[in-house]
Amino acid sequence: MAPDGDVGRRIDRTPLVRIGATEIVYEEIRCDRDALASKPIRHRGKSVEKACRDQEQWMFRFSVRRAVIAAAFAREGCSLSEDDIAPFRRVPPLSEEELRAGAERMYVLPRALGRVYAGEEWQKVWEEDVRSSGSTLADFRASARLGRRRTPSNAICRRMHLLD
Amino acid sequence: MLEQRALSAGVSFDAMADEYMRELVRTLPIDTPDRRFALPSGPDVFG
Numbered sequence: 001m002a003p004d005g006d007v008g009r010r011i012d013r014t015p016l017v018r019i020g021a022t023e024i025v026y027e028e029i030r031c032d033r034d035a036l037a038s039k040p041i042r043h044r045g046k047s048v049e050k051a052c053r054d055q056e057q058w059m060f061r062f063s064v065r066r067a068v069i070a071a072a073f074a075r076e077g078c079s080l081s082e083d084d085i086a087p088f089r090r091v092p093p094l095s096e097e098e099l100r101a102g103a104e105r106m107y108v109l110p111r112a113l114g115r116v117y118a119g120e121e122w123q124k125v126w127e128e129d130v131r132s133s134g135s136t137l138a139d140f141r142a143s144a145r146l147g148r149r150r151t152p153s154n155a156i157c158r159r160m161h162l163l164d
Numbered sequence: 165m166l167e168q169r170a171l172s173a174g175v176s177f178d179a180m181a182d183e184y185m186r187e188l189v190r191t192l193p194i195d196t197p198d199r200r201f202a203l204p205s206g207p208d209v210f211g
Contacts, residue, residue, distance in 0.1 A: 014198055015197050015198065016196070016197070016198045016200065016201060017194065017195065017196045017197075017198075017201075017203065018193070018194070018195040018196075018197070019192060019193075019194050020192050020193060026198070029201075056201065057201055057202065060201040060202075061201075061203075061204045064203060064204055065204065068185065068188065068189060068192070071188065071192055072184070072185070072188055075188065076165065
């Protein structure tokens with residue numbers, strides 16, 4: 001069954017694969033086409049259908065790997081304790097303030113490039129937005145060249161310019 | 165358990181873990197009633 005809109009949508013429990021005691025159904029890996037279609041930056045030039053298909057294939061593989069690991073645990077009769085997991089957790093967790101500060105630092109460059117793309121002078125933008133971060137004017141200009149080669153970053157800058 | 169097996173066999177832990185998972189996948193009952201999606205194969209299944 002091909003899923004369509006989310007409102008009143010029928011849950012698709014078509015089994016895709018059974019691995020040991022685990023069954024993976026379509027609903028677990030389903031891509032929300034409407035949500036993806038509303039965010040062009042997330043499908044990066046692919047059609048919504050192709051992007052969703054790729055996303056579902058990725059989720060399918062992820063679920064299969066998880067099921068295989070679960071089967072190994074069942075076979076060996078073991079489970080993960082909190083002590084096993086602890087080294088993989090972020091320690092200490094970031095506070096909301098730290099998270100906001102980190103996000104703000106990451107936003108400096110795209111926002112500044114957005115201003116340049118909008119027609120402002122490199123020097124002025126660098127002085128006002130970038131210099132305090134410790135980046136030189138040359139670094140700032142070099143980052144723009146990188147941005148042109150890397151389509152997603154470039155797309156972000158252009159979108160920000162449109163949003164400003 | 166895997167550490168001991170690796171030591172006994174004189175191989176690295178990672179090599180033993182890969183072999184364990186390959187053997188597990190070979191013996192697991194895997195049924196694919198719907199083939200819309202490709203199963204991962206080889207080392208891809210552990211990645």
